[in-house]
Amino acid sequence: xxxxxxxxxxxxxxxxxxxxxxxxxxxxxxxxxxxxxxxxxxxxxxxxxxxxxxxxxxxxxxxxxxxxxxxxxxxxxxxxxxxxxxxxxxxxxxxxxxxxxxxxxxxxxxxxxxxxxxxxxxxxxxxxxxxxxxxxxxx
Amino acid sequence: xxxxxxxxxxxxxxxxxxxxxxxxxxxxxxxxxxxxxxxxxxxxxxxxxxxxxxxxxxxxxxxxxxxxxxxxxxxxxxxxxxxxxxxxxxxxxxxxxxxxxxxxxxxxxxxxxxxxxxxxxxxxxxxxxxxxxxxxxxx
Amino acid sequence: xxxxxxxxxxxxxxxxxxxxxxxxxxxxxxxxxxxxxxxxxxxxxxxxxxxxxxxxxxxxxxxxxxxxxxxxxxxxxxxxxxxxxxxxxxxxxxxxxxxxxxxxxxxxxxxxxxxxxxxxxxxxxxxxxxxxxxxxxxx
Amino acid sequence: xxxxxxxxxxxxxxxxxxxxxxxxxxxxxxxxxxxxxxxxxxxxxxxxxxxxxxxxxxxxxxxxxxxxxxxxxxxxxxxxxxxxxxxxxxxxxxxxxxxxxxxxxxxxxxxxxxxxxxxxxxxxxxxxxxxxxxxxxxx
DNA sequence: GTGGTCTAGACCACG
DNA sequence: GTGGTCTAGACCACG
Numbered sequence: 370x371x372x373x374x375x376x377x378x379x380x381x382x383x384x385x386x387x388x389x390x391x392x393x394x395x396x397x398x399x400x401x402x403x404x405x406x407x408x409x410x411x412x413x414x415x416x417x418x419x420x421x422x423x424x425x426x427x428x429x430x431x432x433x434x435x436x437x438x439x440x441x442x443x444x445x446x447x448x449x450x451x452x453x454x455x456x457x458x459x460x461x462x463x464x465x466x467x468x469x470x471x472x473x474x475x476x477x478x479x480x481x482x483x484x485x486x487x488x489x490x491x492x493x494x495x496x497x498x499x500x501x502x503x504x505x506x507x508x
Numbered sequence: 509x510x511x512x513x514x515x516x517x518x519x520x521x522x523x524x525x526x527x528x529x530x531x532x533x534x535x536x537x538x539x540x541x542x543x544x545x546x547x548x549x550x551x552x553x554x555x556x557x558x559x560x561x562x563x564x565x566x567x568x569x570x571x572x573x574x575x576x577x578x579x580x581x582x583x584x585x586x587x588x589x590x591x592x593x594x595x596x597x598x599x600x601x602x603x604x605x606x607x608x609x610x611x612x613x614x615x616x617x618x619x620x621x622x623x624x625x626x627x628x629x630x631x632x633x634x635x636x637x638x639x640x641x642x643x644x645x646x647x
Numbered sequence: 648x649x650x651x652x653x654x655x656x657x658x659x660x661x662x663x664x665x666x667x668x669x670x671x672x673x674x675x676x677x678x679x680x681x682x683x684x685x686x687x688x689x690x691x692x693x694x695x696x697x698x699x700x701x702x703x704x705x706x707x708x709x710x711x712x713x714x715x716x717x718x719x720x721x722x723x724x725x726x727x728x729x730x731x732x733x734x735x736x737x738x739x740x741x742x743x744x745x746x747x748x749x750x751x752x753x754x755x756x757x758x759x760x761x762x763x764x765x766x767x768x769x770x771x772x773x774x775x776x777x778x779x780x781x782x783x784x785x786x
Numbered sequence: 787x788x789x790x791x792x793x794x795x796x797x798x799x800x801x802x803x804x805x806x807x808x809x810x811x812x813x814x815x816x817x818x819x820x821x822x823x824x825x826x827x828x829x830x831x832x833x834x835x836x837x838x839x840x841x842x843x844x845x846x847x848x849x850x851x852x853x854x855x856x857x858x859x860x861x862x863x864x865x866x867x868x869x870x871x872x873x874x875x876x877x878x879x880x881x882x883x884x885x886x887x888x889x890x891x892x893x894x895x896x897x898x899x900x901x902x903x904x905x906x907x908x909x910x911x912x913x914x915x916x917x918x919x920x921x922x923x924x925x
Numbered sequence: 926g927t928g929g930t931c932t933a934g935a936c937c938a939c940g
Numbered sequence: 941g942t943g944g945t946c947t948a949g950a951c952c953a954c955g
Contacts, residue, residue, distance in 0.1 A: 379719055382606050383613050384939060391616050398619070421721070421940040461618045465628060471522075472611035473632050478533050478574075479600045480593070483633045489604060490629050493612050494622045523945060550928065560947045565928070573712075575738075580796055582838070582927050582955035592738065599714075599733045661888075662930060672895050689943065699932045704943070713895075721940035721942050732897070739896045743906060745799050750889035751910050752800050755808050757878045758815070761911045767882060768907050771890050772900045801954060838955040927955075933948095940942075 373401060375409075377418055385420055389428035394437055395497060397448060408438060408446040512540060514548075516557055524559055528567035533576055536587055547577060547585040651679060653687075655696055663698055667706035672715055675726055686716060686724040790818060792826075794835055802837055806845035811854055812914060814865060825855060825863040 373396055377388045396402035408414075411429060415422040429446050432438040439449045456464070476486045512535055516527045535541035547553070550568060554561040568585050571577040575592035577585045595603070615625045651674055655666045674680035686692070689707060693700040707724050710716040714731035716724045734742070754764045790813055794805045813819035825831075828846060832839040846863050849855040856866045873881070893903045 382610050384720065386939075387613060387617070391613050394619070395616055398616075398621075424940050427939085456618065461620070465615055465618055465620060466632075468611045468614035469628055469632050472607045473629070473636065474530060474534065475607040476604055477537060477636065479595070479604055481600070481604060483636075486604075486633060487626075487629060489608055490612075490626060493605075493608050494625060497612065497616070497622075525945080549926085551926095560949095561928095562948090563946060566945090568928085579928070581801065582953090584927060592741070593735045594738045596732045596735045599731065602731070664930080669891060673891065676894060688941085690941095699934095700943095701933090702931060705930090707943085718943070721938090723942060734896070739898070743893055743896055743898060743903075744910075746889045746892040747906055747910050749799050750885045751907075751914070752804060752808050753885035754882055755812055755815075755914070756804070757873065757882055758811070759878070759882060760815075761914075764911060765904075765907060767886055768890070768904060771883075771886050772903060775890065775894065775900075803954075841955050844954085928953090930950100930952080932950080935945100935947080937945080938943090 373406075375414065375418060377420070379420075385418075386424050386428040386431070389414070389418075389425060390431050390437075393428075393432055393448075397437060402448050404448050404450040406448045407444075408448070410445050512545075514553065514557060516559070518559075524557075525563050525567040525570070528553075528557075528564060529570050532567075532571055532587075536576060536591075541587050543587050543589045545587045547587070549584050651684075653692065653696060655698070657698075663696075664702050664706040664709070667692075667696075667703060668709050671706075671710055671726075675715060675730075680726050682726050682728040684726045686726070688723050790823075792831065792835060794837070796837075802835075803841050803845040803848070806831070806835075806842060807848050807854075810845075810849055810865075814854060819865045821865050821867040823865045824861075825865070827862050 375389060375392050377385050379385065383391075393402065393408065408429065409417070411422055411425045415425045418425075429438065429440075433440055433446070436449055438446045440446050473486065476489075481489075514528060514531055516524050518524065522530075532541065532547065547568065548556065550561050550564045554564045557564075568577065568579075572579055572585070573594070575588055575594045578588045579585050612625065615628075620628075653667060653670055655663050657663065661669075671680065671686065686707065687695065689700050689703045693703045696703075707716065707718075711718055711724070712733070714727055714733045717727045718724050751764065754767075759767075792806060792809050794802050796802065800808075810819065810825065825846065826834065828839055828842045832842045835842075846855065846857075850857055850863070853866055855863045857863050890903065893906075898906075
């Protein structure tokens with residue numbers, strides 16, 4: 370992997386550590402990050418994003434906990450070869466629907482129509498270049 | 509309106525004051541709460557939910573700011589007769605995108621694909637029977 | 648911006664949290680506070696003014712809601728780079744009329760004539776050198 | 787005095803007792819209420835306005851304190867023959883400017899121009915039918 | 926009775 | 941370090 374870019378938006382609702390983790394997950398999902406690829410070092414990424422090193426460390430720790438990346442003592446962090454599925458499908462669906470509920474309620478409260486909501490979701494997903502997964506992968 | 513029930517989950521991620529606000533908004537949206545209906549008094553609701561009165565007051569204050577309910581000096585809070593359009597279109601879009609960001613981040617975190625996300629949104633919108641706005645009304 | 652001073656009058660009619668908010672708004676309006684300038688931390692300001700931290704937090708939260716300042720997670724509050732137009736025209740008019748009502752009631756209570764009231768408003772506006780908006784800017 | 791009408795707006799910022807007091811003061815100022823004219827009884831006005839009798843009593847008490855009306859034991863309240871000036875001119879100006887300051891700050895914050903502010907004040911004063919005082923009266 | 930403001934202090938998330 | 945939420949309780953204005 371050559372050029373994998375992180376970008377974070379501070380001040381938004383989403384915590385920085387979560388944004389970092391999500392971008393790694395997304396990279397793995399889209400294939401931008403392949404198994405074995407190294408992640409930037411904690412310090413390097415913290416410097417590049419001008420954020421606290423603890424924040425990067427927290428993001429990486431969560432990725433390790435979830436089996437997305439693996440830590441090689443003294444070498445750094447690498448994309449895991451095969452990802453463990455941490456949450457059960459039921460649990461994942463439960464959390465998805467909870468998040469969805471919050472989003473749709475806010476949108477309805479803001480007086481947006483179903484079409485406007487759908488459109489905004491489509492745009493956002495296109496932005497993320499979230500592609501359907503190749504074949505028989507996780508999820 | 510006869511029996512409007514509040515129930516809160518403590519220990520969950522969502523703050524109590526927000527849970528209260530959301531339930532009132534939802535009640536208004538579904539018609540369970542009609543314009544002019546009184547809300548429980550701050551102290552009464554605090555007692556009933558076994559939480560602090562300040563927490564209820566904070567929830568109610570936010571509802572007033574958003575034009576959902578109105579305060580009648582010395583009498584308490586009542587569902588607003590006609591919901592005002594408090595926010596500018598730019599602000600409403602900003603809030604929509606912020607809510608969307610949080611939702612999509614959670615979905616990505618949970619490893620759902622773009623198709624799965626879109627599908628879940630469609631289902632949810634269908635559930636709500638959210639129709640295009642008839643005229644100058646809110647959906 | 649070097650030295651921005653807050654001073655509050657306790658025992659007056661105006662709540663402390665509002666006095667703080669007003670002083671920030673005024674500072675922003677006059678340019679004493681420039682976009683990006685940090686506000687004192689909640690705890691620091693509370694200590695300096697010898698008031699409770701919650702009171703400062705309440706003031707800051709209102710400023711965030713109104714788009715005057717922005718919160719940077721873990722870093723504190725900063726003057727917003729460009730003031731958003733948060734409220735709809737209807738809402739802004741509603742607030743103007745409410746403020747006007749309070750003012751005129753006080754003036755009538757104090758037995759001032761219509762001419763005296765008008766004159767005092769003219770003087771005040773002249774003082775502020777409030778000019779018609781140049782372009783898409785705020786006055 | 788035959789038909790003197792009170793109307794109060796509940797839910798606004800101004801307390802009801804203040805609205806009642808202001809309308810009496812205004813009536814006296816415009817001549818709608820002449821010295822010796824009776825005010826509605828506390829109970830009658832409370833019934834008519836569908837408010838608490840304590841609220842009317844509080845308004846009347848303040849008017850008596852300020853020398854606008856006089857209480858005749860067992861008969862009720864009457865417009866005072868000659869009004870005492872309660873506050874010094876300096877004090878009245880101080881309070882006027884304080885109220886004005888709050889109003890103008892709010893208006894400026896809401897992005898209204900000087901012209902818009904002046905216009906809104908003129909309209910409001912016209913609504914109140916606040917006329918210049920006849921001759922060498924108070925104020 | 927109603928809500929509004931403020932305090933002192935705890936505990937948590939994020940950086 | 942930063943802010944966010946919540947509690948328990950006081951005191952006040954308004955009705």
